[in-house]
Amino acid sequence: MKNKFYITTAIAYVNAKAHMGHALEYVLTDTLARYHRLKGDETFFLTGTDEHGVKIFNTATKANIDPQAFVDANAKAFMDLKGLLDLSYDDFIRTTDRKRHWPACQKMWKKLVEADDIYEKEYEGLYCEGCEMFMQPRDLENGQCPIHHKAPTVIREKNYFFRLSKYSAKILELIESDTLKIVPEQRKHEILGIVREGLNDVSFSRPREVLPWGVEVPGDPSQVMYVWCDALTNYISALGYTEESATFKKFWPADLHVIGKDIVRFHAGIWIGMLLSAKVKLPKSILVHGFVTHEGQKMSKSLGNVVDPVELVNRFGTDALRFYFLREIPNGRDGDYTEKLFIERYNSDLAHNLGNLANRVHNLVNKNQILDFEFKTGSEAYRQKVDETWKLYEESMDSHNVHEAVSHVWKLVDFANKNIDLEKPWSLIKTDPDKARSVLCNLLEVIRHISLMVEPFIPQSSGKLRLMLGLPPVASFADEREWGSVTQWHNVGKGVILFPLIEPPKLEAK
RNA sequence: CGCGGGGUAGAGCAGUUGGCAGCUCGUCGGGCUCAUAACCCGGAGGUCAUUGGUUCGAAUCCAAUCCCCGCAACCA
Numbered sequence: 001m002k003n004k005f006y007i008t009t010a011i012a013y014v015n016a017k018a019h020m021g022h023a024l025e026y027v028l029t030d031t032l033a034r035y036h037r038l039k040g041d042e043t044f045f046l047t048g049t050d051e052h053g054v055k056i057f058n059t060a061t062k063a064n065i066d067p068q069a070f071v072d073a074n075a076k077a078f079m080d081l082k083g084l085l086d087l088s089y090d091d092f093i094r095t096t097d098r099k100r101h102w103p104a105c106q107k108m109w110k111k112l113v114e115a116d117d118i119y120e121k122e123y124e125g126l127y128c129e130g131c132e133m134f135m136q137p138r139d140l141e142n143g144q145c146p147i148h149h150k151a152p153t154v155i156r157e158k159n160y161f162f163r164l165s166k167y168s169a170k171i172l173e174l175i176e177s178d179t180l181k182i183v184p185e186q187r188k189h190e191i192l193g194i195v196r197e198g199l200n201d202v203s204f205s206r207p208r209e210v211l212p213w214g215v216e217v218p219g220d221p222s223q224v225m226y227v228w229c230d231a232l233t234n235y236i237s238a239l240g241y242t243e244e245s246a247t248f249k250k251f252w253p254a255d256l257h258v259i260g261k262d263i264v265r266f267h268a269g270i271w272i273g274m275l276l277s278a279k280v281k282l283p284k285s286i287l288v289h290g291f292v293t294h295e296g297q298k299m300s301k302s303l304g305n306v307v308d309p310v311e312l313v314n315r316f317g318t319d320a321l322r323f324y325f326l327r328e329i330p331n332g333r334d335g336d337y338t339e340k341l342f343i344e345r346y347n348s349d350l351a352h353n354l355g356n357l358a359n360r361v362h363n364l365v366n367k368n369q370i371l372d373f374e375f376k377t378g379s380e381a382y383r384q385k386v387d388e389t390w391k392l393y394e395e396s397m398d399s400h401n402v403h404e405a406v407s408h409v410w411k412l413v414d415f416a417n418k419n420i421d422l423e424k425p426w427s428l429i430k431t432d433p434d435k436a437r438s439v440l441c442n443l444l445e446v447i448r449h450i451s452l453m454v455e456p457f458i459p460q461s462s463g464k465l466r467l468m469l470g471l472p473p474v475a476s477f478a479d480e481r482e483w484g485s486v487t488q489w490h491n492v493g494k495g496v497i498l499f500p501l502i503e504p505p506k507l508e509a510k
Numbered sequence: 511c512g513c514g515g516g517g518u519a520g521a522g523c524a525g526u527u528g529g530c531a532g533c534u535c536g537u538c539g540g541g542c543u544c545a546u547a548a549c550c551c552g553g554a555g556g557u558c559a560u561u562g563g564u565u566c567g568a569a570u571c572c573a574a575u576c577c578c579c580g581c582a583a584c585c586a
Binding site for chain 2: 009010012013015016018019020021022023024025053186187189190191192193194196197200202203226227228259260261262263264265266270289290291292328330333334336341344345347348349351352353355356357358359360361362363364367368407410417418420421422424425426427429495497498499500501
């Protein structure tokens with residue numbers, strides 16, 4: 001019996017290019033998807049783009065570009081990340097997809113109407129023309145917009161509202177009981193606090209004059225769906241919610257939504273409310289990640305300290321960036337990026353610990369012409385360490401704690417480095433070749449296990465490692481998870497430099 | 511008294527059924543020489559924010575205080 005695993009990222013708003021936060025989310029999600037695939041779960045990994053809204057419409061028209069052409073170009077930049085970050089998603093959904101996405105949104109809307117959860121309301125708000133958005137009275141300074149120093153105008157408009165308040169108590173219960181699991185725990189507390197105060201009904205549509213770029217409300221061409229019913233529905237529209245396709249039936253509900261800490265309330269609140277109302281099954285859990293700061297500061301255009309993930313990949317490579325995110329950023333918390341730390345982590349963990357380990361073992365095997373040998377039983381101590389690592393690794397990965405899983409694997413790398421030093425195969429070669437052979441076998445075997453465990457983190461490097469070992473790429477854990485499951489070492493390659501050292505930046509560069 | 515998170519070695523962090531304070535990086539000393547000036551071993555470095563309490567014993571439980579950071583309707 002095969003388990004299924006459906007995992008999603010949030011869809012990216014395409015009015016700007018991808019930043020570190022997107023990259024972090026994609027890498028984290030990709031790693032979990034890869035893990036589940038190797039584990040044998042039938043896995044579906046979805047990502048996509050959010051392409052509607054006033055902001056995008058205005059940016060495009062100001063630049064004299066057709067909105068669709070504008071989002072096409074921007075969405076492409078996000079799709080290009082697949083290669084750059086080595087992402088393994090199965091599908092990419094765009095909210096401007098009129099064939100797949102729009103009908104699903106409209107079906108969702110109709111379901112909400114059927115449940116009597118959509119009602120019409122005259123909305124009155126303070127609108128700042130400069131900001132092009134509604135403002136809350138508490139945001140104003142002396143009745144004026146603090147940015148544009150102009151009094152906002154009072155605008156009245158017709159909106160459809162979604163009766164989210166009706167589901168407030170139910171949602172609270174779902175989160176408290178972990179029926180909808182929110183990890184890490186810290187984020188669960190945060191959202192519980194918000195839900196306990198009671199969720200309010202939310203505006204679900206706006207007049208077409210103010211929101212011309214979006215999905216039409218069924219039965220009322222004068223109204224366009226506001227972001228919620230449009231964007232959140234992507235998680236099911238891509239699977240084929242509209243026609244209740246086989247894919248939809250197989251993969252929904254989602255096993256895991258991976259999102260940033262700023263949108264927890266929408267996923268744990270509005271999205272769940274919508275599904276309850278439409279009588280669609282609920283996602284099982286939500287994994288919340290933090291933001292990426294730069295030298296301890298929030299990245300922002302105004303501070304001019306934005307780090308471009310694409311540039312980092314070009315400079316240091318895909319796996320270097322993937323590894324940094326996974327190794328350095330603890331579950332759910334904000335992570336800091338500094339170039340110094342990035343290079344340090346890479347040089348120390350990847351180059352010196354893992355890369356050098358693989359290199360020295362392979363060179364010992366090659367130099368001493370013991371390329372072709374058979375693996376007997378191996379050392380009990382090594383076997384135990386590997387088994388123990390697998391257990392911890394799986395525990396961490398199964399609870400979506402990738403950061404912890406990485407650190408377990410690196411303890412195994414340390415173990416190997418320590419033992420090669422204790423057993424000194426380079427001198428055993430001269431005194432006791434058989435013993436040397438068996439030591440090297442144990443080490444190769446450990447490296448093989450490492451190549452399996454790191455595949456979800458750094459797939460390219462895992463592939464190179466396998467090539468060195470003379471083994472095919474990792475296909476699944478099941479085939480190779482046991483100690484000693486590879487018995488013949490015929491094609492052990494030469495030691496190559498897996499991770500070339502990165503020169504630390506010159507001081508004057510700063 | 512809005513809600514939530516946190517204050518542990520130079521930096522970044524672990525550490526709740528209370529029991530001699532740990533990890534990574536950096537730093538200092540030693541070892542090894544198979545390897546990417548890598549790897550291994552050892553040392554130095556902390557009044558665990560403050561104050562009081564419970565206890566044979568508290569980073570860990572309780573009370574109070576100080577400080578930092580998120581969130582409070584549409585920026586991952």
